[in-house]
Amino acid sequence: MKQQNHFQRLGLSEQTEAGPVKLAYFRLAKQYHPDTLPQGAPPELEKLKAEIFAYIGDAYRTLTDDKSRANYLEELKSGGAGNEVDVQSILMAEELFQKSCILVKARKFPEAVKMLDEAIKLNAEEAEFYAWRGYARFFTAADKKAAQPEAFREIQNAIKRNERCAPAHYFLGVIAKLCGDATSALKHFKRTVELQPDHIDAMREIRMATQKK
Template structure:
């Protein structure tokens, strides 16, 4: 697995050049409130934010070392702390709670490589379970497989997940440097390695929009990709923010405000979206 230093997901970039002003970059933090349900797998508490691993990071690594093999041996329902009677709504709630603890965004700057690897593995199991149990057909097929005697366990490619995150971070750096074409290529690689990650699709769509010489002509395809990201994860704040940026760029003020408000609902500390909402209120 790669040994690149882990860092929280990069902040959303400034809007495309055609948007007036240059807002400060927001900090993308986990936006899902709550903690795992009592029936969920044992949870490691997020480690302290430090450049070198302290006792909390050591404790978390120890906990994750025990949790990873447990999750590997579980089926999708067990991984989310659910019974086989749980519906898609229960799976979403369980996923949201667990994502707050195990999503790659929760890694502190300078996290040790082993912590990065373990979180990627655990979150991979959680993500696989979520995608299967929230899709009606996939859930039905999965249940039938369990009843037929299948163990319901799937392998997670930890190396691919880590490589995808590394490429994603590189793509975001290209976006901030306004190297949009290069960013699209890097995001393509990240999506190839981990196609289920909604943020990858959202950022690629935004890079495509920024790279397009004719923004109006590019809008339909970019809109579809951003909506696809939201379908993968309805709480994907960057997708909503980028929809707002695109709408504002094309002169749809009311549409932009709607998306910016939704961004703030999902991520209350999103500085750029907050500013856009305040500016809109001041103009009234």
């Protein structure tokens, strides 16, 4: 994989559009995600799976974002495309990100923000990191109304980096709902499901909003 380009890593041709890229990524992610290892698996196998997962994740992020994809195709044409990936930094950032998600779900928001700060230092290109940090920062604030604009700015930054970042749209929906803007919240939840049809939380929010009407 070290010698392959992003398309090759996902088993795709350079003409492949964003939709099949997403399908290829999810298929490979199910196979190579470090969490799929059984308990007691050798550390060498865990490291190998983590490296492969980092490669396919980098390929997915690049090829599903229109701007990044166009730039990458230009690099391929010129023969200078980036196989030079700092895998170690990506792996460390991904590990910090996974831990921060657990902290957010445990409502340990300040700790999550610090961990996401470190993840972004290691891999500043990952849109999802900014989405989760903006969301966590919102919940660290005592005054949620006052915190909303800054949280929105950071999550919108994630969307600018990758418009198809489903968690970012979902987080915008949650924050809008908590701040009393049900119309915007519903719009964001619907966009989340458009991007990720199996997003259970967004589907539940849409169902609840529909029942209230």
